[in-house]
Amino acid sequence: MGVLIEKTFPVEAGAYETAGEASTTIKRTLKQLGVGAEVLRHVSVACYEVELNLVIHSLGGELILQVEPEKVTLISKDVGPGIPDIEKAMTEGYSTANEEARTLGFGAGMGLPNMKRNATEFDIQSEVGVGTTITMSFALK
Amino acid sequence: MTIGEVKDILEAKVLIGGDRMDEPVDTACGSDLMSDVLAFVKDKTVLITGLINPHVVRTSEMLDITCIVFSRGKLPSEEILEEAEESGITVLSTEMTTYTACGELYVHGLPGTKKRAGAEGA
Numbered sequence: 001m002g003v004l005i006e007k008t009f010p011v012e013a014g015a016y017e018t019a020g021e022a023s024t025t026i027k028r029t030l031k032q033l034g035v036g037a038e039v040l041r042h043v044s045v046a047c048y049e050v051e052l053n054l055v056i057h058s059l060g061g062e063l064i065l066q067v068e069p070e071k072v073t074l075i076s077k078d079v080g081p082g083i084p085d086i087e088k089a090m091t092e093g094y095s096t097a098n099e100e101a102r103t104l105g106f107g108a109g110m111g112l113p114n115m116k117r118n119a120t121e122f123d124i125q126s127e128v129g130v131g132t133t134i135t136m137s138f139a140l141k
Numbered sequence: 142m143t144i145g146e147v148k149d150i151l152e153a154k155v156l157i158g159g160d161r162m163d164e165p166v167d168t169a170c171g172s173d174l175m176s177d178v179l180a181f182v183k184d185k186t187v188l189i190t191g192l193i194n195p196h197v198v199r200t201s202e203m204l205d206i207t208c209i210v211f212s213r214g215k216l217p218s219e220e221i222l223e224e225a226e227e228s229g230i231t232v233l234s235t236e237m238t239t240y241t242a243c244g245e246l247y248v249h250g251l252p253g254t255k256k257r258a259g260a261e262g263a
Contacts, residue, residue, distance in 0.1 A: 020199035024228075027203065037184075037205065044203040045179055105192050105200075108176030117180075 005029075005067040011054040016104060019055040022063050023048040029065070030072065035140065042118040043072055043138050049111040050076045050134055056101045057081075058132070071120070072138045082128035090116070090124075142166050142251050144208050144231050147187055150245050151235040153210060157222055158231030164207060168254045171212075171243040175200045181254045189242045193217050195224055202228040212239040 007029070009022035027044045035043070047063070054061045054076060061078030083089050090112050097107025116122040119136035126132040145162030148155060155162075164185075171189040172178050178188065178200055187208045190197055193215050201209055208231040211217060216234055217225075225232045235242055247253070 017195070020196060020203075023203060024199060041184075041203070041205060048199065048203045049179060104194055104196050105173060105175035105178075106196070108174050110176040110180050114176075114180050 003066050003068055005033075005065070007065045009063045009065070011051055011058075011061055011063055013055065013058055013060040015055055016100060019052055020048055023051045026063075026065050026074075030067070033067065035072065039072070039138055039140060043074065046115040046118040046136055046138075047074055049115050050074065050136070052101075052106055053111050054078055056097050056106065061131070069140070071140055074119075074134075074136045074138075076132075076134040078131045078133075080129060080131045082130055083124075083126040083132055084128050086124055086126055142246075142249070144187075144233075146249075147208065147210070147246065147251070148233055150249050151210060151233065151237055151242050153233040153235040156217070156232040156234055157225045158208075158229075161207075161231045164231070166208060166251065169243065169246050169251050170254045171239045173239070178206075179204065186254060187246070187251070189239050189246075191215060191239050193221065195221050197221070198224045198228060198230060201225075201230050207231060208233065210235055210242060212237060212242050 026047050030040055058078035059080045064075040066073040088094055092113045093109040095107045095109035101107040120139045121137045123135045144164050166187050167185040169187040173190055173192040175196055184205055186206045188201055188206050189210045189212055191212045210233045212235055214236045
């Protein structure tokens with residue numbers, strides 16, 4: 001079976017005011033499709049975390065939502081700056097977030113580990129100076 | 142416990158969701174760090190926080206948190222309240238500090254959230 005729905009949401013770097021709007025739309029879209037509450041929460045949390053990461057850390061990027069009968073996939077692609085040490089970035093409590101993000105209640109170094117915990121499958125690829133791609137899938141059955 | 146009981150225990154004002162006082166709540170958490178809030182399972186949960194910005198509402202919507210209590214008498218802006226209304230989240234404001242509000246709810250039998258969010262912990 002192919003992809004039933006594919007939607008792309010551009011995410012602007014530093015747009016703290018609107019951060020989370022894509023995640024809200026994605027959550028409401030999936031809810032309308034009848035995705036169950038528990039899976040929906042896993043997708044929503046991971047989506048919100050990755051969207052915030054794009055706003056806080058990236059130079060801009062996009063979120064892609066794909067819905068298939070068996071799974072939901074979220075892909076986050078940005079245009080840099082890339083993560084020098086992925087292992088370190090995946091450690092709980094490690095954060096390079098700026099003061100503005102911390103003032104809003106973020107930047108505790110929980111984002112990437114929390115995405116991994118919520119997703120059924122999690123993959124991160126990053127190259128300094130090129131960008132980061134995070135692919136997460138969530139089993140529906 | 143119901144949201145109405147939470148309101149009474151915390152001597153709180155209802156800012157949004159006056160018609161939802163009969164809704165049940167099972168757990169509570171107190172935090173100003175939305176990163177941490179996102180890392181714990183929330184269902185029928187009350188969030189007590191001294192942090193006021195739209196991300197408190199957005200974080201709550203992602204986690205299906207049903208009720209937000211702003212502590213120390215803080216009042217959110219109209220924009221934040223509108224967002225909460227749209228998300229169907231009840232908003233209360235109490236004069237108590239976060240610590241006291243958590244303590245009051247705890248001694249009245251509302252437990253804290255324990256489980257980690259995520260596929261392996263849920």
